[in-house]
Amino acid sequence: MVVDHRSSVPPSPHSAMRAGYVHGYHPREAERLHDQANTLVDLLHADTAYPGGAAVLEAGCGVGAQTVTLARRSPGARFTSIDVSSASLDQARQRVSEAALTNVELRQADIFALPFPAESFDHVFVCFVLEHLPRPAEALTALMTVLRPGGTLTVIEGDHGSAYFHPDDADARAVIDCLVTLQREDGGDATIGRRVYPLLIDAGLEAVRVSPRMVYVDGSRPALAEGFTRRTFAAMMEAPRERAIAAGLVSPAVFDAGVRALYRAAEPDGVFCYTFFKGVGQKRRGDA
């Protein structure tokens, strides 16, 4: 995934133990997430709006990159935004405060130990979270317990295997593979986007609809080349350089050449493609 995470990674033996969260927790990373969220807001969120009075759980809000967007677009809904990281919640709290939002409650909580009564939310929203979880299906099962029958569950995830570009470059593909491998070592799945539909079906949701949201960047879209290809995707790929090299996944020369090729694809005669997947399903009415 690509926009916001530092969140909801349960303290499993596989995750958060080694180098921890694959994207790191540096200020530059926070800035990257913010830039990218601005660029992608419409693509990902334009069709999400909750009615007045609805109680919505945002699970894995991280630094609040999506929280502000969500709460602004549904001013009558009440959001409970949780994350496992108190440091991330501090940043989210500041963002929510700066946005003068009064319909968001931030709370530290783990998806696998939710401190809420059964069926207490009208809707659940999960964005760039499942990709980091060793057991995404179990996470959805846990979230289903706090969702009322008839309520919706929305999932948004990226898929690094959906990235391709012109000029094509074997080193750049190797760099992307590094991040996929590192995220797998952390217990996650950087190519989970394509699995959103079967995950929602397996969780027992009905009327599941998944729609791909493709980011297509060519020379006619310089702002997207800057905001997405360079500042979001290439920056994310180059962040774990030292870890990837230390792990023996790639040589410094190949890694650096691959990163250069990703930035190269953001030039006016280059092209970059990446796809997010957004899925929405409804909890069966009449379930206990």
Add this chain to the structure above:
Amino acid sequence: MVVDHRSSVPPSPHSAMRAGYVHGYHPREAERLHDQANTLVDLLHADTAYPGGAAVLEAGCGVGAQTVTLARRSPGARFTSIDVSSASLDQARQRVSEAALTNVELRQADIFALPFPAESFDHVFVCFVLEHLPRPAEALTALMTVLRPGGTLTVIEGDHGSAYFHPDDADARAVIDCLVTLQREDGGDATIGRRVYPLLIDAGLEAVRVSPRMVYVDGSRPALAEGFTRRTFAAMMEAPRERAIAAGLVSPAVFDAGVRALYRAAEPDGVFCYTFFKGVGQKRRGDA
């Protein structure tokens, strides 16, 4: 690319000499093209309509898979559909006749030796042709000479590098790589879709807009799984089996396992993604 080709491959040393057209010329191949064209018609063609009286050149019409759609959607326009293969034109002629279309003239001609006066067409349409040409940029230059200033040039191409699926499978990726390699040996580029924008810009077109057309297939779309994943994509990939094995690109075991994995992705819990690219540009007014 994926929908119609057997066309306009110039008699170069690289193409049409060895096993010839990578997809072959068998009846089953013709059936595949027809199935696929039906499935994809709206995705690819819904936004193409030419005004009454317009003279349109369809370059590389092949067996006429797109011709019938084009001519039906623009009943007042006059189409000249050319192909280098007389056998393909025979099939195209039959299709046009069965569709009772009176606004299509079929003619054997080579894109690199067009038998038309300069600037004699109001619009030019090219679909699944450039991917097979050793010199796609020169083909566009040749087509530009017969386009009037202010007229549009439309290009549609697939990109095999845009294919990914769930469950992911290394053998399936190897099979796709085989077809990309074989098409390259024939002088083509099976990943040309991502290059449509820079190709149109380099050809001197203005106001170029490229839009990706993603085919997303999950368990909620069984007709698309049948029409596209199975009958179009997987069938296309498995067609050059003997040639790929004879060329030493892959073992029979890997090839067969990869093809099975592609069909596997068409099951209800599988997912398949593929993207076509459609580009439209306008010839500068005031050019000689």
